[in-house]
Amino acid sequence: MTRHSPVRIALLGAGIFARDAHIPALIELQDTFRIVAIYSRTRQNAEAAAALVPYGVEVTTDLEALFVRDDIDAFDVVLPIQSLAPVVEAALRTGRHVISEKPIAPDVETGLSLLAARRNQVWMVAENWRYNRSFLEARAAIERGDIGQPVLCHWALPVVMTPANKYYGTTWRRDGSFQGGFLLDGGVHYVAALRLLLGEIEQVAAFTRQVREDLPPVDTLAASLRFRSGALGTLGVTFAAGENVETAITITGDQGWLRVYRSTLEINRKGDTEQQTFQDRGVRDELAAFGAAILDGTPHRNSAEEALRDVAVIEAILRSARSGEALAPQAIPVS
């Protein structure tokens, strides 16, 4: 495998997150990456994305042509859930390095088939929350024993998903064609954060509901969680909230507690609370890690298996709500 520096990367997809997050991060990391091409189904979208790049970038609507070129080292696949998996599979089969957006796949079965298409390349699933500095520092605090043994965690996420939210406009998120709808799309982030902090989730028991007609198939969940460590947890999510409220992951330990937001961490021990603030640079940091993995073989946090474990937890929550039984997430083989 060539280790060409900077890594020549092609962006497959030119939607909101490609333009707002991936392109700015790739530009910032220009010692590591050079965007050589941007694909979109419509040339207009590809051109709009290319216009954000301060150097010349090819635009194309011909995906297959990109896959057979030998001057591309890596693909960054930023496509809707419905079309992501077949493109990731084709990209993996080229043997080039791949970073693909979360969720890795709309269900565990599809995700497992992607694992089978993997070659000997770096494949990272873009779960930027696993590179969130506030969460990483919270995890370090737990590992240091700052709050003793974690006993109970709770987190609720009320999200306003109206036309005022930029993701509402992406109709593919609202067409009800994949399990969980926004609960999968957003939910893998929340599971990734919880697993980062507290380790594997062994069992879930949940209810789900569709409150809003325009958010099929479900938009609200309440789940009880049992972690392998023995800690218990609750997770509540709704995309039918009328007003945003930022809520923390709160973890109660037998020696103290911590509350972690995406940019703030509070730790309480012996009655004293310490607060730290962080800039959330998860997308930039994960792309830097992708570059380091390609160029130097550095390990990274975002393996396909990790991403598939996040999907497995959401799938178990959705199934538990349908069956009325506590369920274990499907086991994902260690790579």
Place this chain on the structure above:
Amino acid sequence: MTRHSPVRIALLGAGIFARDAHIPALIELQDTFRIVAIYSRTRQNAEAAAALVPYGVEVTTDLEALFVRDDIDAFDVVLPIQSLAPVVEAALRTGRHVISEKPIAPDVETGLSLLAARRNQVWMVAENWRYNRSFLEARAAIERGDIGQPVLCHWALPVVMTPANKYYGTTWRRDGSFQGGFLLDGGVHYVAALRLLLGEIEQVAAFTRQVREDLPPVDTLAASLRFRSGALGTLGVTFAAGENVETAITITGDQGWLRVYRSTLEINRKGDTEQQTFQDRGVRDELAAFGAAILDGTPHRNSAEEALRDVAVIEAILRSARSGEALAPQAIPVS
């Protein structure tokens, strides 16, 4: 039934909550109540309680003798969970008015047998959280539609239950002889508050755990809740917390949200948050309501059926955790 004013009341039990909460409230309400006797198994405890009353009060260790006196209008039963039900049953059979501590009984079956012992008197179960002014105002806000339709609620209660907590000393709470331990004793309060705010809970799916050896049989729970209204919720409780953290019941509606603590209410609508503070006078207010029910026939919030519905929800949570199934709380007949 005599309506003697002030109501001549005998206190059965002289423990922490009798001394710290009931006696001060009964003294404050001296136009309504006169404490005529205090029973405890040990004369010393009864005398210590009587010493708190600014007028002469009989003390006795003979419970049966109190039940046959005709100069007592009402009994206030403040006994441990293990000995509460038989005393309440005997008190009910005298036909006198009864206020008895929560939980009404250690399980639904025992509670139902108490209903059968009821005569035509006022019987209130002392659930002071149903008289908490902050919760009552939150309920009024929900009924007014301040946050639109409630969609999701979440609440977690980390409680420090060490020798520093006065209830830790009451060994009956820690002997593991009734289902749920502190999760029943404290849990009925939490369920009462949730039911007051959001109505009946139709289904629960939960995990439980015993973290601390000295808090049998279980001290931690994580539960998903489905309300009859369609709202979903999560409830997390642990008595194994290392540090106290006050947490709110947070209710997300499709038009706004509210957070309610025992003495504070925050309501957010159209991005603006209003905050109100309240004094928690639940015990005083419920005893006043007990007096008004006896003297004037005024309806009150604390029927035996309401109290038994709280127990039924906790019992369903404990059973769900054992069976791995989502369960409906046992139905309690309307009186």
